[in-house]
Amino acid sequence: MGTALFLVGVVLAAVAIAASIALHELGHLVPAKLFGVRVTQYMVGFGRTLVSVRRGETEYGLKAVPLGGYVAMAGMYPPAADGAPAVASRTGFLQQLAAQARTADEERTGPAGDGREFHRLPVWQRVVIMLGGPVMNLLLGTLCLTVLLTGFGTPTPTTTVAWVAECVVPAEQQAAGRTECGPGDPPAPANAAGLRPGDVVTAVDGAPVGSWTELTERIRDRAGSPTTVVLERGDRTVTAELTPVATSRPVLDATGAAVTGEDGQPRYEDAGFIGISPTSEPVRQPVGEVPGAVAEALGRIAGVVLHLPERVVEVGRAAFGDAPRDPDGPISVVGVGRISGEIAAHEEIALRDKAASLVGLVGSVNLALFVFNLLPLLPLDGGHIAGALWEQLRRGSARVLGRADPGPFDPARLLPLTWTVAALMIGVSGLLVYADVVAPVQLF
Numbered sequence: 001m002g003t004a005l006f007l008v009g010v011v012l013a014a015v016a017i018a019a020s021i022a023l024h025e026l027g028h029l030v031p032a033k034l035f036g037v038r039v040t041q042y043m044v045g046f047g048r049t050l051v052s053v054r055r056g057e058t059e060y061g062l063k064a065v066p067l068g069g070y071v072a073m074a075g076m077y078p079p080a081a082d083g084a085p086a087v088a089s090r091t092g093f094l095q096q097l098a099a100q101a102r103t104a105d106e107e108r109t110g111p112a113g114d115g116r117e118f119h120r121l122p123v124w125q126r127v128v129i130m131l132g133g134p135v136m137n138l139l140l141g142t143l144c145l146t147v148l149l150t151g152f153g154t155p156t157p158t159t160t161v162a163w164v165a166e167c168v169v170p171a172e173q174q175a176a177g178r179t180e181c182g183p184g185d186p187p188a189p190a191n192a193a194g195l196r197p198g199d200v201v202t203a204v205d206g207a208p209v210g211s212w213t214e215l216t217e218r219i220r221d222r223a224g225s226p227t228t229v230v231l232e233r234g235d236r237t238v239t240a241e242l243t244p245v246a247t248s249r250p251v252l253d254a255t256g257a258a259v260t261g262e263d264g265q266p267r268y269e270d271a272g273f274i275g276i277s278p279t280s281e282p283v284r285q286p287v288g289e290v291p292g293a294v295a296e297a298l299g300r301i302a303g304v305v306l307h308l309p310e311r312v313v314e315v316g317r318a319a320f321g322d323a324p325r326d327p328d329g330p331i332s333v334v335g336v337g338r339i340s341g342e343i344a345a346h347e348e349i350a351l352r353d354k355a356a357s358l359v360g361l362v363g364s365v366n367l368a369l370f371v372f373n374l375l376p377l378l379p380l381d382g383g384h385i386a387g388a389l390w391e392q393l394r395r396g397s398a399r400v401l402g403r404a405d406p407g408p409f410d411p412a413r414l415l416p417l418t419w420t421v422a423a424l425m426i427g428v429s430g431l432l433v434y435a436d437v438v439a440p441v442q443l444f
Contacts, residue, residue: 144360144366159209198233311329
């Protein structure tokens with residue numbers, strides 16, 4: 001049964017990712033057709049075509065490797081500045097690369113000349129077309145978070161005790177993977193005082209606590225001070241005496257969430273600790289909370305992307321060494337499928353929570369696609385957007401200065417950089433897939 005549920009989770013994640021890719025490409029296709037660009041192919045995946053159908057001038061299909069997609073638009077490369085399209089006439093290496101790219105573009109989308117080429121569009125229309133894909137991912141991610149927050153609710157810690165630690169392990173060592181008690185670890189005050197799972201903490205030193213955040217703040221401020229804790233245990237009221245231990249704990253913000261530094265890693269400080277963890281209950285949030293949640297998620301993802309080189313190095317250390325895998329670091333589609341499968345197969349997770357986890361996972365993937373695709377690098381959408389804006393700047397400057405029109409932005413002239421970026425993306429993707437197989441992110 002567990003294996004079957006695991007496979008169900010993997011399949012659901014794969015279908016959701018394929019649908020996200022298809023809708024991303026639809027975000028390019030719709031404005032391209034509205035602006036009159038000749039679109040010859042709309043494909044989900046790469047490699048051999050599995051199935052396709054032609055409607056008008058456009059072939060719609062599914063390819064064998066569903067790890068991306070593309071929309072083939074005529075005229076992505078403008079004609080050569082000197083009007084010489086033949087490869088044989090290009091003497092330099094870069095010139096030959098550009099000419100070959102233009103020739104391949106014409107073979108795939110048909111010859112130029114009907115005025116419906118992409119490069120002939122005004123800059124703002126080209127920007128809208130290239131933004132369409134990432135914006136579609138942003139809308140999908142926002143939709144998923146809206147369903148998650150307002151429909152399922154967010155897990156909110158309560159003052160009910162879920163687990164009592166035996167000893168005090170510093171937070172940095174827990175983050176590094178150590179969970180077992182060592183000979184030098186002091187006993188956890190809550191365990192020594194007799195707290196049990198299921199106890200409900202109602203007051204700390206005579207002050208009522210109505211939330212886990214309030215409880216945490218009171219305990220963190222009382223390191224080394226004898227403290228009275230009032231509990232509800234079944235139908236009885238129990239009073240426990242304990243002294244919070246000063247130990248390394250994550251820095252928390254006003255909402256009780258862990259604060260991270262510029263490198264995306266948690267920050268720590270010495271604070272009072274008694275060794276309990278809370279149960280969580282889903283609490284539905286108002287729609288007004290969605291924009292803030294989306295912005296927070298985009299900020300976290302942007303932090304990962306900005307520090308991607310060092311994060312990739314960390315993944316490599318985990319894949320080829322004994323370093324722990326960062327659960328907040330980058331993962332591949334294999335990792336996404338594996339996480340979805342593990343959640344689906346876990347016996348102690350309710351069906352409702354499994355569905356919520358899948359919705360949240362799909363939302364995170366789409367928001368990550370939004371951020372990543374906006375990087376100003378070819379062949380990403382952000383690279384084409386940056387090129388179009390650069391063209392607008394050059395042409396505007398030429399008009400002001402009374403100079404000749406410099407012509408349209410030509411991606412073919414940046415092919416070596418494009419191929420370098422593409423090769424790096426393939427290499428990083430391969431590393432992430434390998435790491436997700438041999439050293440996957442551990443949820444449980």
